[in-house]
Amino acid sequence: MDALIRRAATITAGALALTIGLALPALAHVTINPGTAEQGGWTKIAFRVPNERDKASTTKIEVTFPTDHPLPFVSVRPVPGWDVKLTQGKLPKPVVSDDGDKVTEAVLKITWSGGKIEPGQFQEFEASVGPLPKNVDQLPFPTTQTYSNGEVVKWADAAKADGSEAEHPVPTLKLVAPAAEETGGHQGAAAPSSPSAQPSVVAAVDGGHDDDDEGGSSDDTARILGAIGIVVGLAGAATGVAGLRRRS
Template sequence: MKASRIATAGALSGIAVLALSAPAFAHVTVQPEGQAAKGGYATVNFKVPNERDNASTTKLEVNLPADHPLASVMPQPVPGWDVKVTKSKLAKPLESHGEKLTEAVSKVTWTAQKGGGVEPGYFQKFPLSLGALPEDSDELVFKAIQTYSNKEVVRWIEVPQEGQDEPENPAPVLQLSAAEDDAHGASGATATGGADAGDSGDSGDKADGHDTAAAADSGDDSDTTARVLGVVGIVVGVAGVAFGVLAGRRRGTGASA
């Protein structure tokens, strides 16, 4: 009985570790390359994982916030995907660089070319250059619609509320950092590629690259930690079972003697 309890405890320990190291349920999310400072420009990536085993993601629609219209929205080409930018009339004209704009981009749609898409077990990033970011908000909410090859549609449109549990289909939320004195210059160089920005622009690009690399390294470290914990859990479980079997044999041998 004691040996059986030990074996069971070992197995449960392994299962518990595996459960703790399992990745969180994936959603459509948005993250900036570097920082997204208020009043500046930023390049952001919409990360779209495929959450189905029998269908590919073939379409992504991203609706831009109507309460904070953006004067500049430019998609980066994604191989294997067609992109469409939709503009809408503004209820209140938007002033940008001394000019009044009566319309702004309200939606960006990516559609996979024939036979393509995000296959099961993969994800895809869809980049946008945005600006100028609002100065009177701490975040921007983008409602996204994901379509699969089997015609299934998932609406990531539920706005997370502070102090409440995350909704089942949360909308992507871009967190904005505090405004910086050089936010327009540095972010503008990133938005235009930084080719003619001079030494200052090159330095900014290197800094952004370093931040992005650091973020990637951090993500890799987290994945590695999760894998290590998973392996440790398995080893603990197997060791527990083996110990239980060995203890049972010794008890049986002692009884025979």
């Protein structure tokens, strides 16, 4: 019985080690974070670079920018211990932007060098880019990783046709439609001023003013009639007194 338990434990441990071993390469890929941004907008992207080697350090990272959909504005955040260089140049062929402008030059690549990513560590290299194109759903950023032992790894493989992951997948930024267009937020903003609610309020306010005007007019008329009655009564009394005096 004990032998059976030990054998089951050994098989379980072996299967777990194999699973972890298969999962580690996927976790060690160079990726873009966050991996999604809105079309036509601006975004900050971080190129997350892990060190995959046990006896060498990563000493250089070179990120190539798309030339078929160039990004007009690119800026980088300094990374302590690393030198950064933006390479700008002519595009292989002119590109017409979403605004109809003809673009002939753009940022071609960013290179970080002079630092070290030690074994078991990773580093993020950030850039702010935009505006993003509106007519594509993804932008690839082929990346070259250089190690201290001279090894060079190119992260530039496109996704396979069968959907499986490539050996060195290219870091890719997925582009989605702006949230306002999907949720119809503008219609929700107009709800407070819906025409069905306004007339009832206006009618209530107008009706209140009419009642006040009618009540005021009735009071004024009563006061005038009362004053006239008093004047007529006084005049009648004076006439009666004058008649008695003439008779006497």
